[in-house]
Amino acid sequence: MSPSKKTKRSGALRTGALLAALLLLLSGCGTGAGAQKLDVGSRTVEAAQYAGAEAHHTDSQNLIYVMSSGLIELYYDSVTDSAAVRETNTGTMWQALPAARTDGAEVQAAVVTVQVSNGSTVYTLNSQDNAVAFGSAAFNPTQTGMELTYDMALSSEIAAGTFEEVPAGELYVSVTVAFTLEDGTLRVKVDCGDILVSAGYTLESLTLLDWFGATDSAADGDYMLLPDGSGATESISGTSADAYTEKTFVTYGADAALGEQAASADGSIRFAPAVLPAYGMKRGQSAFVAVIESGDAISRITSHRAAEEELYNRVGPTFCVTDTALLGEDGDQTFYTGNAYTGEIGVCYRFLSNRNAGYSGMAAACREVLIRNGVLPSQTASVPETLPLLLTAYGAAAKNNPNRSETLTDYTQMQELLRLLKAKSVDNVYLRAVGALDGATSQGLLKSSDLLGKLGSRKELESLLQYAQTQQFSVYLDVDIASFGRRSARKSAYAAESITGDTMTMDVGNMFTGFVGGAQHTRYLLRQNEISENVDDFVNDFHSYAFSGYCIADAGSTLYSDYSSAGNTRTVAAGLLQAQAATLAAGRTLMVDTGNAYLLKDADIVVNLPSAAAYPETDGYASVPFVQMVLHGAVTYALRPINIAQDTETAFLKSLEYGAIPSYAWIYTATGNEAIDALYHYETQINTAAENYLTAAQTLGDLQDARMTSHYEVQEGVYCTEYNNSITLYFNYTDEAVTVNSITVSPMSCLRVN
Numbered sequence: 001m002s003p004s005k006k007t008k009r010s011g012a013l014r015t016g017a018l019l020a021a022l023l024l025l026l027s028g029c030g031t032g033a034g035a036q037k038l039d040v041g042s043r044t045v046e047a048a049q050y051a052g053a054e055a056h057h058t059d060s061q062n063l064i065y066v067m068s069s070g071l072i073e074l075y076y077d078s079v080t081d082s083a084a085v086r087e088t089n090t091g092t093m094w095q096a097l098p099a100a101r102t103d104g105a106e107v108q109a110a111v112v113t114v115q116v117s118n119g120s121t122v123y124t125l126n127s128q129d130n131a132v133a134f135g136s137a138a139f140n141p142t143q144t145g146m147e148l149t150y151d152m153a154l155s156s157e158i159a160a161g162t163f164e165e166v167p168a169g170e171l172y173v174s175v176t177v178a179f180t181l182e183d184g185t186l187r188v189k190v191d192c193g194d195i196l197v198s199a200g201y202t203l204e205s206l207t208l209l210d211w212f213g214a215t216d217s218a219a220d221g222d223y224m225l226l227p228d229g230s231g232a233t234e235s236i237s238g239t240s241a242d243a244y245t246e247k248t249f250v251t252y253g254a255d256a257a258l259g260e261q262a263a264s265a266d267g268s269i270r271f272a273p274a275v276l277p278a279y280g281m282k283r284g285q286s287a288f289v290a291v292i293e294s295g296d297a298i299s300r301i302t303s304h305r306a307a308e309e310e311l312y313n314r315v316g317p318t319f320c321v322t323d324t325a326l327l328g329e330d331g332d333q334t335f336y337t338g339n340a341y342t343g344e345i346g347v348c349y350r351f352l353s354n355r356n357a358g359y360s361g362m363a364a365a366c367r368e369v370l371i372r373n374g375v376l377p378s379q380t381a382s383v384p385e386t387l388p389l390l391l392t393a394y395g396a397a398a399k400n401n402p403n404r405s406e407t408l409t410d411y412t413q414m415q416e417l418l419r420l421l422k423a424k425s426v427d428n429v430y431l432r433a434v435g436a437l438d439g440a441t442s443q444g445l446l447k448s449s450d451l452l453g454k455l456g457s458r459k460e461l462e463s464l465l466q467y468a469q470t471q472q473f474s475v476y477l478d479v480d481i482a483s484f485g486r487r488s489a490r491k492s493a494y495a496a497e498s499i500t501g502d503t504m505t506m507d508v509g510n511m512f513t514g515f516v517g518g519a520q521h522t523r524y525l526l527r528q529n530e531i532s533e534n535v536d537d538f539v540n541d542f543h544s545y546a547f548s549g550y551c552i553a554d555a556g557s558t559l560y561s562d563y564s565s566a567g568n569t570r571t572v573a574a575g576l577l578q579a580q581a582a583t584l585a586a587g588r589t590l591m592v593d594t595g596n597a598y599l600l601k602d603a604d605i606v607v608n609l610p611s612a613a614a615y616p617e618t619d620g621y622a623s624v625p626f627v628q629m630v631l632h633g634a635v636t637y638a639l640r641p642i643n644i645a646q647d648t649e650t651a652f653l654k655s656l657e658y659g660a661i662p663s664y665a666w667i668y669t670a671t672g673n674e675a676i677d678a679l680y681h682y683e684t685q686i687n688t689a690a691e692n693y694l695t696a697a698q699t700l701g702d703l704q705d706a707r708m709t710s711h712y713e714v715q716e717g718v719y720c721t722e723y724n725n726s727i728t729l730y731f732n733y734t735d736e737a738v739t740v741n742s743i744t745v746s747p748m749s750c751l752r753v754n
Contacts, residue, residue, distance in 0.1 A: 030500060030501055031336060031499065031500060031501050031563070032257070032338065032497045032498060032499050032500065032501045032563020032564065033497070033563050033564060033565045033566045034338060034339065034563060034565075034566035034567065035323070035336055035337065035338035035339075035499045035500075035501075035563050036336070036337055036338075037334050037335065037336045037337075037500075038119045038120075038334070038335050038337075039333075039334050039335075040119055040120040040326075040333050040334065040335045041120065041331055041332065041333060042120070042330050042331050042333060043117075043120055043121070043122055043326065043333065043335065044120065044121050044122070045121075045122045045124065046121060046122070046123050046124070047124045048108070048124055048125055048126050048129040048130055049129060050106070050108055050129060051128065051129045051132075051133030052133070053100060053106045054079065054080075055080055055128040055129065055132045055133045056080070056097060056106070056107060056108060056109045056110070056128050057080070057097055057098060057099060057100040057109070058077050058080060058082060058084060058095045058096070058097040058098065058099060059077075059079065059099070059100070060093070060099075062077050062078050062079040062080070063075040063076070063077055063078075063084055064076045064077075064078050066141065066145060066146050066179075066181075067144075067145060067181055068088070068181070069181040069182055069183060069184050069185070070183065070184020070185075071087060071088050071089050071184055071351070071353075072085050072086065072087055072088065072181065072184055072186065072351050073085065073086045073088060074145055074146070074179060074181045074186065076139055076146055076148075077095075077096075077097070078139075080097055080128065080132055081111075081127070081131070081132045081137035081138075081139060081148055081150070082095070082096040082097045082111045082127075082148070083095075083096045083111070083146070083148070083179050084096060085186055085349070085351065087286055087351055087353055089353055089354075090285055090286050090353045090354070092283070092284070092285075092286035092353070094212060094213045094286075094288055094349075094351070095212070095213070095214075096111050096209055096211060096212050097109045097110075097111065097128075097211055097214075098211060098214040098215065098216070098312055098314075101216055101311065105311050107311055107312060108126065108128070108129065109128070109211040109214065109312075110126035110127045110128045110129070110207075110211065111127045111128070111148065111150070111177065111208075111209060111211075112126065112127040112150055112175050112177060112190075112206065112207065112208060112209075113125070113126040113127070113206070113207040113210070114126070114152065114173050114175065114203060114205070114206050114207075115203075115204045115205045115206075116171065116173055116197065116201050116202065116203055116204065117201065117202050117204055117324075117335075118171075118200055118201050118202070119335060120335075122204070123154070123171055123201075125152040125153075125154075125171075125173055126152070127148075127150040127152065127175070130150075130152035130153060130154070130159065131150035131151055131152045131159060132150070133156075134153070134155075134156035134159040134160065135156065135159075135160065136150070136151040136152070136153070136156070136159035136160055137149065137150050137151070138151075142178070142180075144180045144181060144182055145178070145179040145180045145181045146178075146179050147176055147177065147178050147179070148176070148177045148179070149174065149175070149176040149177075150174065150175050150176075150177075151172070151173075151174045152172070152173045152174070152175070153166075153170070153171060153172045153173075154170075154171055158170050158171070158172055159172070163196045166198055168199070168200075169200065170198060171198050171201060172196070172197070172198045173195070173196065173197050173198070173201075173203065174195065174196040175190060175195050175206065176190065176191070176194060177189070177190055177208070178190070178191075184350075184351075185348060185349065185350055186348070186349040186351075187293070187346060187347070187348050187349070188208065188209060188346065188347050188349070189294070189344055189345065189346040189347075190206065190208060190344070190345050190346075191343075191344050192206075192295075192319075192321055192340075192341050192342050192343060192344065192345060193342040193343065193344075195321075202322050202324070202337055202340075203321050203322060203340075204320070204321065204322050204324050205318050205319060205320050205321055205322075206318070206319050206321055206345070207316065207317070207318040207319075208316065208317055208318075208319065208345065208347065209316050209317075209347065210302065210314060210315070210316025210317065210318070211312070211314050211316065212288075212290075212314075212316060212349075213281045213283070213288060213314070214312040214313065214314035215236065215283060215312060215313055215314075216306060216311055216312050216313070218236040218237045218238075218283060218313060219237060219283075219284060220235075220237050221237070221282075222235070222236050222237055222281075222282055222283050222284065223235050223236055223281070223282050224236055224279070224280070224281050224282075224303055224305075224313065224315045225278075225279055225280040225281065225282070225289065225359050225362055225624075225626060226247060226249065226279055226301070226303050226315065227249045227251075227274035227275070227276055227277070227278060227279055227301055227626075228247070228249060228272055228274070228613040228614055228615055228623070229272075229610040229611060229612050229613045229614060229623055229627075230609065230610050230611045230612075230623060230624070230625050230626060230627045230628055230658070231359065231363075231623070231624045231625065231626025231627055232613045232615070232617075232621060232622060232623050232624060233359060233621070233622055233624055234247075234303065234305060234620060234621045235619075235620035235621070236281075236283075236305070236306065236313035237620075238306075239305075239306050239307050239308070240305040240306065240307045240620065241307070242305065242307075242618055242620070242621065243268075243616075244269065244615050244616070245304065245305040245307040245310060246302065246303065246304050246305070246310070247269075247272070247302065247303045247615055248270065248271040248272070248300055248301070248302045248303075249271060249272050249273070249274040249279075249300060249301045249302075250262075250271045250272070250273055250274065250300045251273075251274050251277045251292065251296050251297065251298075251299045251300060251301070252273065252274070252275070252296075252297060252559040252570070252574070252596045252597075252598070253273035253557060253558065253559060253596075254271070254273070255323075255559070255560050255561055255570060256498065256504050256505075256506055256525060256558075256560045257323070257338075257496070257497075257498045257499050257504060257560050257561035257562060257563060258323055258324070258325045258338075258498070258499055258561070259325050259327065259498065259499075259500075269614060269615055271300065272613075272614035272615060273557075273614070274301060275594065275595055275596050275597060275609075275610060275627060276291075276366070276370075276597050276626075276627055276630065277291065277292035277296040277299055277301070277317075277597065278290065278291045278292070278362075278366050278626075279301050279303070279315050279316075279317075280315075280359070280362045281313075281315060282357055282358055282359075284357075285353055285354050285357050286351070286352070286353050286357050287351070287352045287353075287356075287357040287358060287361065287362060288349050288350065288351050288352065289349070289350050289352070289361075289362035289365050289366050290316075290317075290347050290348065290349050290350075291347070291348045291350075291366050291369045291370070292317055292345075292346070292347050292348075293346045293347065293348050293369070293373055294343065294344045294345055294346040295319050295341065295343065295344065295345030295346065295571075296597070296598075297559060297569075297570040297571045297573075297574050297598070298319050298320045298321065298341050298345075298569075298570060298571065299317050299318070299319050299320075299345070300317065300318050300320070301315065301316070301317050301318075302315070302316065302317075302318060303315040317347060319341070319345045320341075321340060321341050322337060322338070322339070322340045322341070323336075323337070323338035323339045323340075323499060323561055323569075324336060324337055324338070325338075325499050325500070327500070336499045336500060338499045338561065338563060339561060339567065339568075339569045341569065341571065343571065348369050350362075350365035350366075350368075350369065352365060358712075359624050359626050359629075359711075360629060360709065360710045360711055360712070362626070363626050363629035363630050363708075364629070364707075364709070366626075366630050367629075367630045367631075367634070370597070370600075370630065371634075374601060375597055375598075375600055375601060376600055376601065376630075376631075376634050376635070377601065377634055377635075380633055380634065380705050383636070383704035383705045384428055384472075384704075385428075386427045386428040386697060386701060387428060387661060387693075387696055387697040387700055387701045387704065388428040388429060388430045388474075388636070388661050389421070389426050389428065389429050389430070389661065389662050389663075389664070389689070389693045389696075390429075390430045390432065390605075390607060390638045390661055390662065390663040390664070391417065391418075391421070391429055391430065391431050391432065391663075391664055391665075391666065392432040392434055392607075392641060392663070392664070392665040392666070393409045393414050393417060393431060393432065393433055393434065393665075393666055393667070393668070394408045394409055394434050394435050394441065394512075394665070394666070394667050394680070395407070395408065395409050395410070395414075395433055395434060395435040395436040395440070395452065395455045396408060396435045396436070396440035396441065396452055396454060396455060397435060397440055397441050397510075397512040397515065397516045397517060398435070398439060398440040398441045398442035398485070398510075398516070398517055398521060399516045399517050400516075400517055400518055402439065402442065402444075402485055402486040405435070405439075405440035405441075405452070405454070405516070406440075406512075406515070406516045407454050407455060407669065408435070408512075408667040408668065408669050408671070409455075409666070409667050409668040409669065410454070410455045410456045410460070410668075411455050411456035411460040411461045411463070411464045412456055412460050412463075412464070413668035413669070414431065414433065414464055414668070415463060415464040415467050415468075416668070417431075417666065417668060417682060418431065418464075418467060418468060418471065418473055419467070420682075420686060421686070421689075421690065421693075422471055424686070424687070424690035425690065425693075425694060426689075426690055426693045427697075428472065428473065429468075429471075429473045429474070430473070430474045430476065430591070430605065430661075431468065431473060431474065431475045431476065432476045432478055432551050432591065432607065433475060433476065433477055433478055434478040434553070435452070435478070436451060436452055436455055436477060436478065437449040437450070437451060437452060437477075437478075437479070438450055438452060439484075439485040439486075440452060441510070441512070441517075441521065442485035442486070442508070442517075442521040442523065443478075443479070443480045443484065443485055443553075444484050444485050444486075445484040445494060445526075445534065446479055446480060446481055446484070446534050446535065446537075446538045447530075447533060447534045447535075447536075447537035447538055448537075449538065450541075461545070462546070465545070465546045465547065466546075468548070469546065474548035474549065474589065475547055475548050476547065476548060476549050476550060476551040476589075476591045477542075477545075477547045477549075477550050477551065478550075478551045478553050479538070479550050479551065479552060479553060479584070480523075480552075480553050480554045480555075481526075481531065481534060481535055481552055481554065481555050481577070481580055481584075482525060482526050482531065482554050482555040482558055482560075482573075482577060483506065483523040483524060483525050483526055483554045483558065484523065484524055484526060485521065485523055485524075486522070486524075491503055491524050494524070494526060494527055494530055495524040495525065495526070495527065495564075496524070496525040496526060496527045496528065496560065496562035496563075496564055496568075497527075497562065497563045497564040498563060499561070499563050501563065503524065504524065504525040504560065504562070505522050505523060505524055505525070506522075506523050506525060506558065507520040507521070507522055507523075508520060508521045508522075508523055511644075511676075511679075511680070512671070512676060514673050514675065514676060515671040515672070515673045515676055523554075525558070525560055525562070527562055527564045527565075527568075528562040528564075528568040528572060528573055528576055529562075529564070529565060529568070531573075531576045531577065531580060532576065532579070532580065534580075535580040535583050535584065536583065539583060539584065539586075547588065548588060548589055549584075549585070549588035549589035549590050549591060549604070550584045550588065550590060550591065551590075551591035551592070551593065551607065552581060552584065552590070552591070552592045552593060552599065553593050554593070555577045555580075555581070555592075555599060556592040556593045556594040556595050556596050556599045556603075556606070557593060557594035557596060559573055559574060559577075559596065559598070560573060561573070574598040575598075577598060577599060578598050578599060578601065578602075581599050581601070581602045581603070582601075582602045584602075585602040585603075585604075589604040589605070590602050590603050590604050590605075591603070591604065591605040591606075591607060592605070592606050592607070593606075593607050593608050594606070594607075594608055594609070594610070595609055595627075595631075595635075595637070600631075600635060603635055604635065604636060605635070605636045605637065605638070606631065606635055606636070606637040606638070607637070607638045607663065608638070608639070608640055609627065609628070609631075609637045609638065609639055609660070610627070611623065611625070611628075611639045611640070611654060611658055611660075624711065625657070625658040625659070625708070625711055625721075628658045628659055628660065628708065629708045629711060632659045632706070632707060632708040633704075633705050633706055633707045633708070636661060636704065637659075637660055637661070638655070638660050638661050638662070638663035639651075639654065639655050639658060639660045639663060640663065641663045641664050641665035642655065642662060642663060642664055642689075642692070643664050643665060643666070643679060643680070643685045643689070644665060644679055644680075648688070649748055650733065650748075652692050652696075653731055653733065653748065653749070653750060655696070656695075656696060656699055656700065656729070656731070656750050657711075657719055657721055657729070657731045657750070658721075659700065659703065659708050659721065661696070661700075662689070662692055662693055662696045664685060664689050665680060666680055666681070666682040666685060666686075667680045667681060667682065668682060670683075695750075698752075699729065699750055699752055702725075702727075703723050703725070703727060706723040706724055706725050706727070707723065707724040708721060708722070708723055708724075709722050709723060709724045710722040714730070714740055715738070715740075716734075717732065717733045717734040717738075718730065718731065718732050718733070718734065718738050718740065718745065719731045719733075720740075726754070727752065727753070727754060728752070728753045729750055729751070729752050729753070730743065730745045730750065730751045730753065731745075731749075731750050732745040732746065732747060732748065732749055732750075732751075733748065734747060734748075735747050735748070
């Protein structure tokens, strides 16, 4: 690109303004505020025309040194206008575009890919075929790295011109990618507010460096790290015959405002939620971990496993720049457009070598990035003298009638559960009181909630709280801050709206179906404009109660746009929910269910932290405690309650392996339903729970503030977890004794080595 062309671009319209103009053209009814719809019948997709292999592969002979920092060097590929990073201690190259295959097979790899539409037609443009091949890409060195600008179009004539010169109706997109090298770290950013898009077109999504580190050959032990559950590794050795050779992970879960569904009609997985926006790859003695630092709320991470039609193993992010939804059957479809993101998207890459080149090293690097960015607390967690046991006690279960409920555990009975545990030498309990507010297990609007009278009097509650304080136990009141049940509020006044203008709901499973209520409770998502007042009013009303803290039940797993009024994006919601978490944490400790990253800063305890993969585990795809390794020592956490697992013995052993405090969920009063009582009635659980607690306290008690430094599989069914205070734990999940390093580990047990 010539300097004069860059100068002419300075006064160009930005994406947001262009989108606004487009929305005016598409105005209609039956939409949310700020959203528009268009009847498109069917949408057609036009892919970029392949320009030849030369534009899509990196040749080391074409690399030009840019700068270095720490143990890495940044290079510019002068032929493909792409980037590469070299590790100086190992010589490993990580390239934005892959090296050409020896068999000559061709792929359409790109640094940037955008999806742009004008209603009924979707165009997929990429930096290589629609800019580099047309000579309309530009390199600009900076003090800390370089910028690569791609002026993309469907023809070389349009791509070569300036934005102002684009004829009406012609497609033109310009994206600038900044590569910054500092403190041995690579950061890659795109300012979405500076992206140029032709009038009449919508920039739907931008995929950034999804070919970074792509490889068509790997050795045994090489893998991709994916954000599935607590983290999962997928082998990249050989080719895959797995049904899910492509896997997609939506950061913080689906957006209900866009009608996203995680599963297809046939039950197959479309995507899985990710609690941390991080991924990586290990190749030989080198690895990288990537953390999405900005634009995380609109990101999704997709991996591709080398298979019959996919020639390379690769993983990278896509950012959904504009909210879109396509509804209806093919031939009679309606396309909705909504909020456009105009902020920055950014990915931080850390490079690891030798002993650190694995998911343990990736976790340590990810932790450092999250602490630096204020996502995790910078100080080591303040831990109690004795390991806690998490007890979730269900106070009252909601019936189908929103005004009625059935008492399962009243305040006096909660106190009795604590007394029974204390008598069995459980010296520290975190009691999570669920179903104690109006609406029971389908809580109503928080700001107008009161304690459910049928659980007991205030005097009985104060007796529970006083007993807990005397025993140095903690009691957390369960609260929903982003959703509400039907009892206490008019949905028309408080419910968020989808992009189609419909009231937004979510279904929450009812574990007591068969005793009271249906299979699910329908809840309304709260308007974003009401979130702050909802929490503030509650805190003011409940300040006199001596709860140790609160447990946020919904917002740690639910993030959504809201079209009840304009501008309520997922990014805005994340900021609002984070602010309310800080309000609830003021003067108290805070518990969060699930633990999406935006709520971690003020969280002291995360419960129901994912530990199992959503995609099926295979010989080449396995869960690992990546998230746990990031959090351990910074935030206390528990996995799903042990008593509801199919195999409680394995579940308890897994909680020890993953460094989690033991977790149980109980009711005091038997329901008479055999299946429910077998799972939840305390009498069937308490003795085993007390025994498991003593084992956990002996195993993990002095490790609460330690960092988990390494985790690996010793042999099939045998795992090892290491901590930074020289403690090593071996776990044997087999039915026979196993000898490791002259140490014998009994079947289905843990052995601690100092």
